[in-house]
Amino acid sequence: MEAMHLVETSGIILASLFLLLLGGLWIGLALLVCGFIAMQFAPAGIQIGPALATSAWAGSASWSLAALPLFIWMGEILYRTRLSDEMFRGLSPWLNWLPGRLIHVNVFGCGLFGAVSGSSAATTAMVAKITLPELKKRGYNEMLSLGSLAGAGTLGFLIPPSIIMIVYAVAANVSILQMFLAGLLPALLVMVLYTGMIVVWSLMSPGTSPPPAPKMSFRQKVRESINLIPILLLIVLVFSSLMLGWATATESAAWGVLGSLVIAGYQRSLTWQTFRESVMGATRMTSMIMLILVGAGYMSIAMGYTGIPNALATWVDGFNLSPYALIAVLTILYVLLGCAIDGLSMIVLTTVVVLPMIQQAGFDLIWFGVFLVLMVEMAQITPPVGFNLFVLQTMSGRDSLTVAKAALPFFGLLLLTVAILTIFPGIVMLLPKMAFPG
Structure with missing residues (x-):
């Protein structure tokens, strides 16, 4: 009877959440409302106001x-710098x-x-701004161009410093540095697979690529790439300060901001207008994320009082799923969720329920964090709410279904x-254990 009551309660809460989201309410406010609804099913004597204040403080x-x-x-x-222009000029001679x-x-x-952005949508927009017109002008296959951009744009979440990784590390109470290290080799694996896909596609369809550009000497290639050196130095500065223990994640982020200001000044793209736009853009994004975290924290506490997360974990455990079967079920669940909500919301909504199952199945929380990031990457290129699809739809003039079709092989x-x-x-x-052998 108790189990049936919890199932009904969870159904009411989830139905309320989807109705609120369909109604256009912000995800953070929708989570707060659902947390308030969940508190109505909590044991008597628990005060709603203090619980909200505690969760809001703990979450921020x-x-x-x-x-x-x-x-x-x-x-x-x-x-807001000329990084995209310099990037195309600097990389193309080496990849021809x-x-x-x-x-x-x-x-x-x-x-x-992605190594200096932490955002998938920003990475996609930044690279697409210069490569899409250039590739179209040179006669490259448009579907391959769009698909590779949609897929590769998701690397902004997997390559540190990743915004999603920071949010997960705080939610799961694991080390941000270990999460950053854990994402490096999987990111390299994804890049190798993407590159292999492009090579195979091009070999099977020879007409998709124009003739190669004239060969350059090594000195000419270096001259074309010289403006990428400041960005590469910034990446090395941020990562080395983290990995060598010279700075915490917050301190290395501060060094990254200082370095990016120096680079913007060096490229003469730093004006009061661009400075103000960068501050306002960061403020808007941070405010949105913090509102979601506060709402998710309140809903998590409310759900905890109802006993639903533990009951669901026990219920799933009753099926005696193998670890592989559990991951397969969660993959299907997250792919379906990715069709309805954005990646950040996926993480903050599900960790309170899923983490007990994962720990019970014997998975490392750092490993599961990378798994979740990959699920979020899939959500970025899954219609109808994949953000990368929206970005490329706007920049290419194609409809989202065409872009989604192009991205399907990379999905x-x-x-x-x-x-x-x-x-x-x-x-x-491998890398987290090398850095933290204990």
Whole structure:
């Protein structure tokens, strides 16, 4: 009887959430309302006001979260520089020999900008701004250009410093640095798979690529790439300060902001207008994320009082699923969720229910964080709410279904990556265990 009551309660809460979201209410406010509804089913004597105040403070007063607005600001500053122009000029001479040629700039460019952005949508927009017109002008296959951009743009979440990784690390109470390290090898794996896809596609369809550009000497290639050196130095500064223990995540984010301001000044793209726009852009993004975190924290506490998360974990455990079967079920669940809500909301909504199951099944929370990031990447290219699809729809003039069709092969490669990392979890855990052998 108690189990039936909890099922009914969870059904009411979830139905309320979807109705609120369909009505257009902001996700953070919808979570707060659902938390209030859940508190109506909590045991008597629990006060709603103090619970809200406690959860709001606990969800926002984290020193680890101080890195979030700084990394966002760093990406906003660099978004307003000439990085995209310099990136195409600097990368294209080195990639011209590969089958698919300049389409590979999408993959490596997104990897480069993802390392200083932390945002998938910003990475996609930044790279697409210059590569889409250039590739179209040179006669490259449009579907391959769009698909590679949609897929590679998701690297902004997997390559540190990742906004999603910071949010998950705070929600799961794990090390931000370990999460950053855990994402490096999977990101490299995804880039290799994407590059392989472009090579195979180009070899099977020779007419999709124009003739190669004239060969350049090594000195000419270096001269074309010289303006990428400041960005590469900034990436090395941020990562080395983290990995060598010279700075915390927040301190390295501050160094990243300083470095991005220096680069913007060096490129003469730093004006009072661009400075103000970068501050306002970072403020808006941070405010949105913090509202979601506060709402999710309140809903998590309310759900905890009702006993629903533990009951669901026990219920799933009763099926005696193997670890692989559990991951398969969660993959299907997150793919379906990705069709309805954005990636950040997926994480903050589900961690309170899913983490007990994951720990009971024996999975490492760092490994599961990378799994979740990959699920969020899939959500970015899943219609109807995939943000990368919206970005490319706007920038290419194509409808979202055309862009989604182009991204489908790269969606499949993300699924393949999940399978590989599930079978070989050591790929994820190698660097965190090397850095933290205890």
